[in-house]
Amino acid sequence: MSTAKTDSKKRKRESTTSEDVVLKLSAPTPGPVGPLLVSYPALQASPSTAFQCYANKKAKNDGDIDERDLLVVGETDNVEFISNEVESQRAASSGCRYLVAVHNRRTSTLNILPTPKTPYILTRTVKALKSIPVSAPTLxxxxxxxTALGETFGTKKAKASIRAQERNRVDVSAMEGVMDHLQEGIDKGAAGLMTAEEAKEEADKNRLIPPFDAAATDPEDVYLLHNIIPEVEWKALSVSQFDQAGSDKERVALLPFKWSNWLNKHVNAEHEEAEPQKRRKKNLKILLYISAMLAFRQATRFTKGSTKDQITEKMNGVPSVVVDGLISRFTETARGSSSYVSTSATQTKLLTYLFALCLKVDNFASDTTVIAHDLSRPVNEINTLFKSLGCKITVLGERERARLGLPDSAAAVKRAVLNAPVQFPKPRMKRK
Incomplete structure (x- = not known):
């Protein structure tokens, strides 16, 4: 049989072009769902496999079944197929949608269903393997x-890292016999350590501020007057000459330190205000002692060391017992030396004692801006020292201004306010 004769006997497929096919939009399928699309895993079921659709109970009760509520399940003799809800939703959210069409060769029509479909991603389970327990490996x-994979297939760098980890690994089983001895050594070493309360007390003692009462409920009792000014020095102060002065200028001339606006203003205000004689005398004594502290600060601040006679000479008019008290509390002496030196710690201590007295005169609400100007120091630095005393830097409200007799213009001025019980600022944590 020739090749030409064989080719002539072959059945020829009827050629159908796209122009011969008629597209037709099919009517919606009756029923709530209609045909569904599924995507098989690597293993594909035979065409005779029957699939069923299941809806959750809530969708059945509502009567409005959506394809997203369906679960597609199929089963053969060896394998079970079930749709994966998570993967199916991921395919739907990615925009994977198809149109289902049926081609009728007899009429050359292509019927397209009007509703787009998203595929159900199927997963398979082998029935013979369901009875085998699956256990995840331990850490x-x-x-x-x-480690075995790294030693077999790893690079030189990976193998070196594995050997380094093996060398640094701690054998816990080898430590079991010595844990008791280690614990005994820790307990013995910690026997001499302070408790939390003892550590707090020690920290409070080392503060560069006057002695304080943390349980006091009245600001007047937080820093007692004679813890700042000893009684011996308090009795040595005399303010009778202020009553004999005829003008503000004469009263300021009686002060050991005459270049403080805050001090001069308060001395003249005490003469003008109508308050009890005892209260007025007490405030004048405090102001006189503040003036002596400022004079002492000026006499010792810029020197590398001064003798007692040199300091007394610069503080003309201040009782000797007051000078001795200031020297003993706010200076240091080197070993084998007779000169007194003012260090940064003693200067800070002097200012905190001075500010505690300022709070008493100001009814525990002091204007830090004026004080900073008098001391020629930045306001932030002075505010920090007031905060170390337990003060809060804030603006006074209307009630507080009325209590202190301040005008409305003082509403814009921040003041250091001391409340009771006193609360000291917490140490700041360093950023990692």
Whole structure:
């Protein structure tokens, strides 16, 4: 049989072009769902496999079944197929949608369903393997397997890292016999350590501020007057000459330190205000002592060391017992030296004692801006020292201004306010 004769006997397929096919939009399928699309895993079911659709109970009760509520299930003799809800929703959200069409060769029509479909991603389960328990490897087994893989197939750098980890690994089982001895050594070493309360008391003692009462409920009792000014020095102060002065200028001339606006203003205000004689005398004594502290600060601040006679000479008019008290509390002496030196710690201590007295005169609300100007120091630095005394830097409200007799213009001025019980600022944590 020739090749030409064989080709002539072959059945020829009827050629159908796209122009011969008629597109037709099919009517919606009756029923709530209609045909569905599924995507098989690597294993594909035979065409005779029957699939069923299941809806959750809530969708059945509502009567409005959506394709997203369906679960597609199929089963053969060896394998079970079930739709994965998470993967199916991921395919739908990615925009994977199809149109289902049926081609009728007899009429050359292509009927397209009007509703787009998203595929259901199927997963398979082998029935013979369902009875085998699945157990995840432990962390130790995982590390051992990973180490074996690294030693077999890893690079030189990876193998060196594995050997370094093996060398640095601590054998816990070898430590079991010595844990008791270690614990005994820790307890013995910690026997001499301070408790939390003792550590707090020690920290409070080392503060560069006057002695304080943390449980006091009245600001007047937080820093007692004679813890700042000893009684011996308090009795040595005399303010009778202020009553004999005829003008503000004469009263300021009686002060050991005459270049403080805050001090001069308060001395003249005490003469004008109508308050009890006892209260007025007390405030004048405090102001006189503040003036002596400022004079002492000026006499010792810029020197590398001064003798007692040199300091007394610069503080003309201040009782000797007051000078001796200031020297003993706010200076230091080197070993084998007779000169007194003012260090940064003693200067800070002097200012905190001075500010505690300022709070008493100001009814525990002091204007830090004026004080900073008098001391020629930045306001932030002075505010920090007031905060170390437990003060809050804030603006006074209307009630507080009325209590202190301040005008409305003082509403814009920040003041250091001391409340009771006193609360000191917490140490700031360093950023990691």
């Amino acid at each position: 130790q087994e995982y590390k051992q397997a990973r």
